[in-house]
Amino acid sequence: MAYNDTPDIIYTIVDEAPQLASGSLLPIISSFAKAAGVSVGTRDISLAGRIIAAFPEGLSEEQRQNDDLAALGELVKTADANVIKLPNISASVPQLVAAVKELQSQGFDIPDYPEAPETAADKAVRARFDAIKGSAVNPVLREGNSDRRAAAAVKNYAQNNPHRMGAWTAESKTRVASMSGGDFFSNEASATLGDATSAKIVHVAADGTETVLKDGVSYPAGTVVDATFMSAKALDEFLVDQIAQTKAEGTLFSLHMKATMMKVSDPIIFGHAVKAWLAPVFEQFGAEMDELGVNPNSGLGDLLDRVKDQPAIMAAIDAITAERPPMYMVDSDRGITNLHVPSDVIIDASMPALIRAGGKGWGPDGKEADSNCVIPDNSYAPVYDATIEFFKTNGALNPATAGTVQNLGLMAQKAEEYGSHPTTFEMSAAGTVKMVLDDGTVIHEHNVDAGDIWRSASTRKAPIEDWVNLAIERQKATGYRAIFWLDENRAHDAQLLAYVKPILEAKGVADKFEIMAPREATVASLETITKGENTIAITGNVLRDYLTDLFPILELATSAKMLSIVKLMNGGGLFETGAGGSAPKHVQQLMEENHLRWDSLGEFCALGESFKFLADAKNNAKARILGDAVETATQGVLDHDRSPGRKVGQPDNRDSHYWFARYWAEALAAQSDDADLAAHFAPIAKALADGEEAIVSELAAVRGAAADTGGYYHTDAAKTAAVMRPSATLNAIIG
Numbered sequence: 001m002a003y004n005d006t007p008d009i010i011y012t013i014v015d016e017a018p019q020l021a022s023g024s025l026l027p028i029i030s031s032f033a034k035a036a037g038v039s040v041g042t043r044d045i046s047l048a049g050r051i052i053a054a055f056p057e058g059l060s061e062e063q064r065q066n067d068d069l070a071a072l073g074e075l076v077k078t079a080d081a082n083v084i085k086l087p088n089i090s091a092s093v094p095q096l097v098a099a100v101k102e103l104q105s106q107g108f109d110i111p112d113y114p115e116a117p118e119t120a121a122d123k124a125v126r127a128r129f130d131a132i133k134g135s136a137v138n139p140v141l142r143e144g145n146s147d148r149r150a151a152a153a154v155k156n157y158a159q160n161n162p163h164r165m166g167a168w169t170a171e172s173k174t175r176v177a178s179m180s181g182g183d184f185f186s187n188e189a190s191a192t193l194g195d196a197t198s199a200k201i202v203h204v205a206a207d208g209t210e211t212v213l214k215d216g217v218s219y220p221a222g223t224v225v226d227a228t229f230m231s232a233k234a235l236d237e238f239l240v241d242q243i244a245q246t247k248a249e250g251t252l253f254s255l256h257m258k259a260t261m262m263k264v265s266d267p268i269i270f271g272h273a274v275k276a277w278l279a280p281v282f283e284q285f286g287a288e289m290d291e292l293g294v295n296p297n298s299g300l301g302d303l304l305d306r307v308k309d310q311p312a313i314m315a316a317i318d319a320i321t322a323e324r325p326p327m328y329m330v331d332s333d334r335g336i337t338n339l340h341v342p343s344d345v346i347i348d349a350s351m352p353a354l355i356r357a358g359g360k361g362w363g364p365d366g367k368e369a370d371s372n373c374v375i376p377d378n379s380y381a382p383v384y385d386a387t388i389e390f391f392k393t394n395g396a397l398n399p400a401t402a403g404t405v406q407n408l409g410l411m412a413q414k415a416e417e418y419g420s421h422p423t424t425f426e427m428s429a430a431g432t433v434k435m436v437l438d439d440g441t442v443i444h445e446h447n448v449d450a451g452d453i454w455r456s457a458s459t460r461k462a463p464i465e466d467w468v469n470l471a472i473e474r475q476k477a478t479g480y481r482a483i484f485w486l487d488e489n490r491a492h493d494a495q496l497l498a499y500v501k502p503i504l505e506a507k508g509v510a511d512k513f514e515i516m517a518p519r520e521a522t523v524a525s526l527e528t529i530t531k532g533e534n535t536i537a538i539t540g541n542v543l544r545d546y547l548t549d550l551f552p553i554l555e556l557a558t559s560a561k562m563l564s565i566v567k568l569m570n571g572g573g574l575f576e577t578g579a580g581g582s583a584p585k586h587v588q589q590l591m592e593e594n595h596l597r598w599d600s601l602g603e604f605c606a607l608g609e610s611f612k613f614l615a616d617a618k619n620n621a622k623a624r625i626l627g628d629a630v631e632t633a634t635q636g637v638l639d640h641d642r643s644p645g646r647k648v649g650q651p652d653n654r655d656s657h658y659w660f661a662r663y664w665a666e667a668l669a670a671q672s673d674d675a676d677l678a679a680h681f682a683p684i685a686k687a688l689a690d691g692e693e694a695i696v697s698e699l700a701a702v703r704g705a706a707a708d709t710g711g712y713y714h715t716d717a718a719k720t721a722a723v724m725r726p727s728a729t730l731n732a733i734i735g
């Protein structure tokens, strides 16, 4: 189904906390925009929405949904795109299974997720689910590179209202552990293709049997193509060793992966950790657990659920758990460990939170403790290692005086590791993996063993050039210290540098940029911001992800307040809200005590940018007025401390939207560029001010009791609206 017309601005329907917040904020945005003749439409990219769109055959007409993600994927390749993208669930298998179960319980005839597909029909269903799994939205929408930074108002606020930081001392036992070889980092090979070509990936077993793992992968001219693998044997030895070292050191064992975005490789690595942790149980009961459908890649939570009625297996698990070091917990009250669900501990958010807390994680006893942070691959682990060492030496960062690290990330067109899923394989046998071009040239070749994880990633020329040019623009606009976080000694980075250096030379700006490997760049950036100065981190895709949580969480307490712009390569605009995720813990709190602590500052920032983009792209003067007023309102929310509190009883997300609407209306009423708009918003501003007492008390009245939104993944629109819009006075004004 195609859409007849594209609204001026598209606001995405997502999941969890940001979607709950939209229940309150979006009616305000739509109503204000409409008054200025700006249309705001929605497109559903939620996990539930994507499942429904993928399996129409069992559904009634009313239940069916358009494939909005595919439609948006086309739109972002045009200059017309103006999309506000909120964070969505990048589903791990347990999340996917839970969402399917919920939809089935609501009467949607959706097939079960086939855990071990054997028939052709099951394999086809599985392929449809695999396209929904993991980070399936962002790579489709991100047809541009990433520009993430704190708006000046947000940074100023953070300096004037510094958040609490845990103390760091030289005695901290917290550290990062990574493999000393056999990992993706040490096995990487990289080459730049002169001409457009296609390639196939072939596995040749020791007995000469050839298996084509993938055929017809096509690359435009100038693509940087990498190949690497992680040795399963080296990984297992490393994990066994780290479990033992953790116990000896008296710290918590923690594993930090990105099983959502690295949806093929990282769940396998996570599964190795589950197996290493329960090694004697797998040795003794491997066959039985196989029968019960245990898949270690789905985590300890799923495993325990499947073996809970098997006393012998449960006893073996208890016995080995008693011998293990304590594990880093996701929720110690409920016994949820680091290894329960692969999507619970996600490195970009988990490591910064631990570092901000002074190197502390939560242990099974509900107390904070130092932690051994296991990050098997060495490509980016040095960033966290260097940060931790820096704080051990220098003490925690002071957010009152620290400068800022902005990020320009190479992200477009599935750049680097984040686009590697279709070309990642777990080896079923020992042999050689070859990457063979059309003309027969073998560009990469690795000797592998059974179980090794081999993957190829690629990065296209146009995004690389666009990224370097964006970096030049940003450096020029700010004058900040600008560092390309590239390691001359890493195969992939060396190929990138062959692009970067000539562009900088040709533009006569080579002297404005430094080039440093991630470890050195981390130290240099921390030194810079410690002095109160600012720097731009120009990075690849994974570091974009890691740094845009790490530095914001240290500087601002959260990455939710970030400005996150994707300048689409074909001219459109994609405005992401914040740099974080969908905050499942916030939903839990809303359901239990009707308090939503989600901070919509990211949405406010994105909204302002989106209006301004519309103003420029379509020469829409009213959109500019709306955008300027959004900035004033955002400033008002900060200046008057109207952001949500964390605890029930404090003002929450809904209160912050009331204040945002009020400041927005006041700014629109006060401006003199458009008399009609001023006249329209003057009575609204007055009504919002006059209604303050009623609105605040109506919002406060609902808090404390459980809230029902009719579902978790697929909520009921009317019930959610009732929960998120409990103020009749406010609703009447907004209309």
Ligand SMILES: NC(=O)C1=CN([C@@H]2O[C@H](COP(=O)(O)OP(=O)(O)OC[C@H]3O[C@@H](n4cnc5c(N)ncnc54)[C@H](OP(=O)(O)O)[C@@H]3O)[C@@H](O)[C@H]2O)C=CC1
Residues within 6 Å of the ligand: 086, 087, 088, 089, 090, 091, 138, 260, 343, 344, 345, 346, 349, 350, 558, 560, 578, 579, 580, 581, 582, 583, 584, 585, 586, 597, 598, 599, 600, 602
């Ligand atoms: N762009 C995207 O689409 C992204 C999606 N994700 C997805 O999000 C889900 C959760 O990921 P996770 O790694 O836990 O990261 P989150 O960013 O969702 O959560 C980490 C913590 O950050 C804080 N936080 C995040 N956003 C806000 C906000 N707007 N206001 C206040 N606090 C905030 C919360 O801290 P506290 O609880 O202490 O209040 C939260 O628990 C996963 O399904 C993941 O796949 C993750 C990253 C990006």
Ligand SMILES: O=C(O)CCC(=O)C(=O)O
Residues within 6 Å of the ligand: 090, 134, 135, 136, 138, 139, 260, 261, 348, 544, 545, 548, 579, 580
């Ligand atoms: O797409 C995802 O799964 C996460 C994205 C993310 O964390 C980011 O872009 O910062």
Ligand SMILES: [Mg+2]
Residues within 6 Å of the ligand: 348, 545, 546, 549, 579, 580
């Ligand atoms: Mg991230």
